Amino acid sequence: MVRVTPRKLVTTLVLVALGALATYNVVGPGGWSSPGGVARVAPWERREARPRKLSMAQQRERDRLRAERFGAIGDPFDGLDDPDHFRKGDGAAAAAAAAANSGVGDRNKGNIVVPAPQPNVPVAAVVAPRPAGAGAGAGAGAADTGGDAAAAAAAEQQRRGLAAAAAPTTSMDVCNAEVRKTLLGSKAEIQIAHVMREIAYDNPDGGVWKQGYNIRVPSDAYARAPLNVFVVPHSHNDPGWIKTFTDYFQQQTRDILDNVVYSLRQKPSRKFIWAEISFFELWWTEQSEQTREVVRGLARSGQLEFVTGGWVMPDEANTHYFAILDQLIVGNRWLLKHVGVRARHGWAIDPFGHTPTMAYLLRRAGLDAMLIQRVHYSIKKRLALTQDLEFMWRQAWDAEGKTDLLTHMMPFYSYDIPHTCGPDPKICCQFDFARLPNSRLGIRCPWQVPPVAIHAGNVAERAALLVDQWKKKAQLYRSPNVFIPIGDDFRYSKRPEMDNQMSNYELLFDHINANLDRYRVEVRWGTLGDYFDAVHRSGGTEPGQTPRGVKALT
Numbered sequence: 001m002v003r004v005t006p007r008k009l010v011t012t013l014v015l016v017a018l019g020a021l022a023t024y025n026v027v028g029p030g031g032w033s034s035p036g037g038v039a040r041v042a043p044w045e046r047r048e049a050r051p052r053k054l055s056m057a058q059q060r061e062r063d064r065l066r067a068e069r070f071g072a073i074g075d076p077f078d079g080l081d082d083p084d085h086f087r088k089g090d091g092a093a094a095a096a097a098a099a100a101n102s103g104v105g106d107r108n109k110g111n112i113v114v115p116a117p118q119p120n121v122p123v124a125a126v127v128a129p130r131p132a133g134a135g136a137g138a139g140a141g142a143a144d145t146g147g148d149a150a151a152a153a154a155a156e157q158q159r160r161g162l163a164a165a166a167a168p169t170t171s172m173d174v175c176n177a178e179v180r181k182t183l184l185g186s187k188a189e190i191q192i193a194h195v196m197r198e199i200a201y202d203n204p205d206g207g208v209w210k211q212g213y214n215i216r217v218p219s220d221a222y223a224r225a226p227l228n229v230f231v232v233p234h235s236h237n238d239p240g241w242i243k244t245f246t247d248y249f250q251q252q253t254r255d256i257l258d259n260v261v262y263s264l265r266q267k268p269s270r271k272f273i274w275a276e277i278s279f280f281e282l283w284w285t286e287q288s289e290q291t292r293e294v295v296r297g298l299a300r301s302g303q304l305e306f307v308t309g310g311w312v313m314p315d316e317a318n319t320h321y322f323a324i325l326d327q328l329i330v331g332n333r334w335l336l337k338h339v340g341v342r343a344r345h346g347w348a349i350d351p352f353g354h355t356p357t358m359a360y361l362l363r364r365a366g367l368d369a370m371l372i373q374r375v376h377y378s379i380k381k382r383l384a385l386t387q388d389l390e391f392m393w394r395q396a397w398d399a400e401g402k403t404d405l406l407t408h409m410m411p412f413y414s415y416d417i418p419h420t421c422g423p424d425p426k427i428c429c430q431f432d433f434a435r436l437p438n439s440r441l442g443i444r445c446p447w448q449v450p451p452v453a454i455h456a457g458n459v460a461e462r463a464a465l466l467v468d469q470w471k472k473k474a475q476l477y478r479s480p481n482v483f484i485p486i487g488d489d490f491r492y493s494k495r496p497e498m499d500n501q502m503s504n505y506e507l508l509f510d511h512i513n514a515n516l517d518r519y520r521v522e523v524r525w526g527t528l529g530d531y532f533d534a535v536h537r538s539g540g541t542e543p544g545q546t547p548r549g550v551k552a553l554t
Contacts, residue, residue: 187401188394188554192379199378209423211377211413212384215472222471222520225480228534229470230526231505234273234487235260236350236415239312249282252493257283259498261295264303270502271525272304275347277331278311284338292338299341305527308362308370309335309343316348316355324361332365344543345528346370346405349415349485356554359393359405368543369406369532371483373415384411384476390535391553392546401552406532408483411476416488418445422469431466433500434491441497453500454507463512467519478549481534 054062206212221227237253239245257280260272274280284292298304311327332342346362346369348354354372362370370393383389389411392404410420417432418425426447434441437450444450454462474482486505492498505525512519524530532543539547546552 187399188552190383190388190391190551190553192553195379195382199382201376201378203377206381208426209412212381212411212423215423215475217468217471217475221475222480226516226520226522227471227474228481228538229484229521229523230481230531230534231484231486231509231523232271232273232526232528232531233492233501234275234347234485235491236313236487236489237276237279238350238489239276239278245278248490249279252490253279254283254286255493256490259492259495260304261291261298262495263492263498263502264298265294266502267506268301268303269525270303271527271530273307273347273527274304275307275310275313277306277309277334280306281334281338296339299339302527302529305345305529306335306339306341306343307345307347307528308367313348313350316351316358317353321357321361324358328361328365342366344368345532347528349373349410356393356395359407360395360403363403363405367405369408369528371408371410371528373410375409377413380409380411383409387476387478388551388553389476390479390547391551394552394554396554401546404546404552406535406547406550407553408532410483410485411473415485417486418447420485421466422473424469427465427469431462431505432486433504434497436500439496439500441494454504459507459511463508463515463519466508467512467521470521470523479535479547480538481531483528483531 203211207214209215235256237248237256239248241248243251257274260274264270264272284295287295295304299306309328309332310324311331314324314327316324336342344367346358346367348358348370350373352374354375359370380389383391389409391407391409392401393407394401394404398404412419412423413425414420418429421428421431426445426449429435429445429447430449430451432445433451433453435443435445435451436453452458452462470482470484473484474480486501492501509523509525512521512523516522535547536543536545539550541547
């Protein structure tokens with residue numbers, strides 16, 4: 001008697017299953033087949049045949065058939081440079097087929113007629129030799145010429161084929177046709193889909209701006225009017241990252257907001273922007289009514305601006321727009337109820353990638369403009385070369401631009417201070433006064449050149465170094481205004497950091513503004529709203545309109 005152990009039983013069942021699997025292979029989307037070619041359903045898939053992974057040979061055959069079938073449709077982005085492409089539409093495929101059938105360019109191609117692809121039939125199966133006498137000019141009218149019956153029948157078949165080619169015949173056809181109509185219907189000057197096709201996605205060394213290029217400032221750039229510089233303090237507080245929400249608040253964010261209110265009360269010229277309402281609401285519950293009224297006053301005066309106003313700064317790649325709307329509604333309703341303000345401008349510095357849907361939602365929510373940061377450096381470089389880092393973000397389906405939103409794209413690697421004052425992070429890091437050698441924060445400049453405290457003896461030299469970076473950054477935009485954020489993740493949690501940043505920058509501001517003829521710069525503390533308002537003033541427009549020279553981007 002043979003003794004069967006559980007281990008032997010499991011092993012036997014696995015081998016039987018593998019043996020059954022080995023008797024089947026997949027020949028295509030039609031289902032399972034045995035090696036002998038007789039189609040049958042696998043025992044474990046009686047209700048629905050599911051194909052296994054194709055072999056390399058089968059993949060090549062599938063790709064060949066797809067290329068034949070959809071080759072006449074072509075790339076939906078082809079012809080975006082051609083202004084007549086609007087009028088061509090899907091007729092372009094028919095025109096191409098007509099050209100082939102009229103004898104143009106077919107000298108060495110066997111003189112063949114290529115009707116429109118038919119559903120579920122490879123193109124190769126419907127290619128037929130050209131009928132005798134059906135040369136240039138033969139087409140739908142050939143049936144009326146009184147020629148022989150064969151030629152007339154062939155011409156009629158050709159006419160029907162060309163008519164079919166003018167309209168989508170498969171789901172892929174419909175998709176490509178809609179993509180063409182949508183992208184071309186937007187009438188935007190900048191088509192990102194087209195830009196992405198042209199970019200080499202290489203990474204040449206751009207000098208101090210590693211992923212960019214060497215920026216030059218014309219000697220007479222600010223001879224007629226000075227450059228307006230807005231230095232905007234901020235602190236990015238992630239509700240979810242390394243620590244828990246509660247730990248972040250208790251260990252860092254509570255102190256950040258305390259320091260912000262303290263600093264803004266010291267001087268009415270100081271400004272700050274805040275984004276994450278989830279943290280702010282928790283801080284608010286701990287404040288006295290007196291402190292709350294102080295905050296309301298700071299918000300009304302414009303010293304404190306709430307940007308986006310969402311409960312969080314949402315991810316834009318994986319979140320559903322319902323969720324984005326929910327947190328936007330919750331945050332802004334809370335602001336309106338408790339502080340008496342709502343957000344006017346979007347602030348998205350840390351989502352990894354940006355969706356046009358966010359621009360649409362913010363526009364429909366009544367916001368006037370937005371700022372984005374994490375975009376591929378090749379796209380940033382391309383837009384910087386043509387001064388198109390500020391644009392009206394247009395929905396692909398919005399031909400009239402009724403939902404356009406003014407958008408500012410930050411040009412450099414990150415939103416931290418070393419990458420926001422200008423193209424050279426080694427210089428910009430020297431103006432992050434949280435990194436002073438005697439600072440207890442424990443952060444240093446990776447470029448081994450630390451900041452120095454500003455005083456009367458070095459202010460002129462330090463100001464010239466910083467102004468040069470501001471002017472170089474300004475060359476990437478059309479507006480005579482430049483946006484300089486100073487902040488990073490969970491910044492200003494220590495009172496000395498807040499004091500060092502504010503006091504050192506104010507010494508620089510006073511010196512630069514007192515020497516307008518020398519520097520040709522006017523600098524001030526600002527908010528995101530201050531900056532966008534200045535862009536509109538210089539562009540001769542009101543918020544919600546398109547500033548002069550700003551292009552639409554889809």
